Amino acid sequence: MEAAAGVDARLPIRSDLDLVWVRQHVRQAAARLGFGLVEQTKLVTAASELARNTLVYGGGGQLTTTRVAHGRAQGLRLAFSDRGPGIADLEQALRDGYTSGDGLGMGLGGARRLVHQFAIDSTPGVGTTVTVTSWAGRPPRPGHPREEW
Amino acid sequence: MPEHEAEARQGSPAREVGVFLRRRREQIAQRWADEPLFRAVFTVSRDEAVEAGRTVADALAEVATAERVVDPEAAGFTLVREQLARMAASRARAGLGTAQVSREVDALRPPVVDLLVADLADAPAGRLRECESALTVLLGTLRLVVLETALSEGEALIDRQRLQLLEVATPVxxxxxxxxxxxxxxxxxxxxxxxxxxxxxxxxxxxxxxxxxxxxxxxxxxxxxxxxxxxxxxxxxxxxxxxxxxxxxxxxxxxxxxxxxxxxxxxxxxxxxxxxxxxxxxxxxxxxxxxxxxxxxxx
Amino acid sequence: MTDEFSRPPVAPVPVLRLGDVLLVTLQGDLHDSTAEQLQQDITERIGSSGATGVVIDISGIEIVDSFLGRVLAEIAAKAGLLAARTVVAGMRPAVAITLVEMGLTLPGLRTALNTEAALHLLGDPARSGSAVPRPGRR
Missing domain, CATH: 3.30.750.24 (STAS domain)
Incomplete structure (x- = not known):
């Protein structure tokens, strides 16, 4: 059974200065959990993409970071939430090249490829929460008897 | 030059390394006996360390002669697997991580390379480089075998070691x-x-x-x-x-x-x-x- | 450049001139606004100096996300319109792997291992598109 070790931190995402804090915080948290350099870089880059989405499309919001454990595996879960307009067509938003704003249209789709687990929950008019999880080393194997996602 | 050595000169670099390892078996074993890996495992008797070194050198020579320097499953290694397992286990019990054991195995390389360079002083530069490369790969494979045996040491270590194994199996x-x-x-x-x-x-x-x-x-x-x-x-x-x-x-x-x-x-x-x-x-x-x-x- | 835009004092990135080449060294964690400012500065400097090449050294950069990737690509595209070639030098392995995993391979961008190789690449007009500088002249 996967166990959340409690919320580590909540960070506001209100300006591009906050993006810098988000990147630094995620980098340090991942390093503490024993993420390798490449895994750190992937997760921080994903966090940067998602935090920018929260800022640009969601009108600001917050990041909640949580340490998670599964057996011996240690991971970091990042939840980006906003109370913005929401995403009407999720499939389209996840497709490469799609963008309604600035950027290369790689934000959501790109971030999804950089993490082990990716979930998005969006209600038009209410807001959007994107939750990603990455694990230090190998992610817990799917199909494992103790696996409960 | 004895006949089999003359043959080796024309044979593959791996074979030449095999001949070299047999020829220099004694010097190699003596030098290895002074390296941390052997010294720390055979604390009581240096003779035992030298004997262990000879066994490993023989195994490497066999693997090289069979031209299987990259193959951790080569028959030659099976002869020393148990001994290497004992050595690796002993180092693990002493609290060494895989990376440290790996470094200690790596430390066995320079003394042998020195001997090889000295022996092939007259060979063409390209030939020397080929032989040195074969020897390096061979000792990399040895390191792989040692770490492989160390893997049986406990489930908690396996994930970390697996990654390191991969790195070891990726000699640049x-x-x-x-x-x-x-x-x-x-x-x-x-x-x-x-x-x-x-x-x-x-x-x-x-x-x-x-x-x-x-x-x-x-x-x-x-x-x-x-x-x-x-x-x-x-x-x-x-x-x-x-x-x-x-x-x-x-x-x-x-x-x-x-x-x-x-x-x-x-x-x-x-x-x-x-x-x-x-x-x-x-x-x-x-x-x-x-x-x-x-x-x-x-x- | 002044800080009159009510921002925290973010130092602009210095743009050095080396002969016909503009050299920019990026360090640390770049603010979006700094990156955008840089894009503008470089374009202006090319216009005013007639530089024929731009080298952007990113060996001190730990993260290139799609935003910074876009800025680099746009600098190269705008410089190209002004007849200047851009080389991005010194990208770290973790950054390169991350960009590729994201699907951002920046095909139009010239790259080099380091600033020296980038200057070589720019110094040789025969080579225009390749990522690899012509070697053998050191």
Missing amino acids: IKLWDGIVAVPLIGTLDSARSQVVMETLLEAVVDQQARYAILDITGVPTVDSLVAQHLMKTVAAARLMGAECVVSGIRPAIAQTIVHLGLDLGTVVTRASLADALAHALHRLGADIVHASSGGAGSR
Whole structure:
């Protein structure tokens, strides 16, 4: 059974200065959990993409970071939430090249490829929460008897 | 020069290394006995350490003579597996991590290389380099075997060691100033492909190598995920300002790639590691010239 | 450049001139606004100096996300319109792997291992598109 070790931190995402804090915080948290350099870089880059989405499309919001454990595996879960307009067509938003704003249209789709687990929950008019999880080393194997996602 | 040595000179570098290991068995064992790995395991008697060194040297000689320097399953290693397991276990009990054991095994290399260089002082530079490379790969495989045996030491260590095994199985060789190569042997799965990519790109930075050669001659099959990893490696190398050449794509693999509908069009490929090296040298402005024919380039 | 835009004092990135080449060294964690400012500065400097090449050394950069990737690509594209070639030098392996995993391979961008190789690449007009500098002249 996967166990959340409690919320580590909540960070506001209100300006591009906050993006810098988000990147630094995620980098340090991942390093503490024993993420390798490449895994750190992937997760921080994903966090940067998602935090920018929260800022640009969601009108600001917050990041909640949580340490998670599964057996011996240690991971970091990042939840980006906003109370913005929401995403009407999720499939389209996840497709490469799609963008309604600035950027290369790689934000959501790109971030999804950089993490082990990716979930998005969006209600038009209410807001959007994107939750990603990455694990230090190998992610817990799917199909494992103790696996409960 | 005894007859079998004369033969070795014409034989493969691996065979010549085998002959060398037999010839220098005693000196090698003596030097190894003073290295931390043997000293720490055989604390009581130096003679025991020397004897253990002889056994390992014999095993390596057998593996080299059988031309299986890259094969951790080679028959020669089975002779010493139990002994290596004891040594690895002893080091693990002493609280050493895999990385430290790996370093200690690595420390066995320089004394042997020194002897080899001394022995081949009169050989052509290219021959010496080939032999040195074979010896390096052989000792890398030894390291792999030692770490493999250490793996049985406890489930808690396995994940970490597995990754390190992958790194050990990914020897990056500097072939020339500005040219590095990874000769890949055995099955490539997704995790190993990832390690290969990271190791090769790190070497590109460390050596400031403009050419990185991925030799997959020893890879029996490639699935689509692995082929994608290869292409990602090529793309990442390009972003760093290096060119990645893939060599040794066997016909079966080429067919797989075609079947999978993958486009290798943007990837520089060469039939063999030698061809890839020649390509990189040529691009570096250093062509290989046959001395006898007075200037005809090799390509 | 002044800080009159009510921002925290973010130092602009210095743009050095080396002969016909503009040299920019990026360090640490770049603010979006700094990156955008840089894009503008470089374009202006090319216009005013007639530089024929731009080298952007990113060996000190730990993260290139799609935003910074876009800025680099746009600098190269705008410089190209002004007849200047851009080389991005010294990308770290972890950064390169991450960009490729994201699907951002920046195909139009010239790259080099380091600043020296980038200057070589720019110094040789025969080579225009390749990622690899012509070697053998050191």
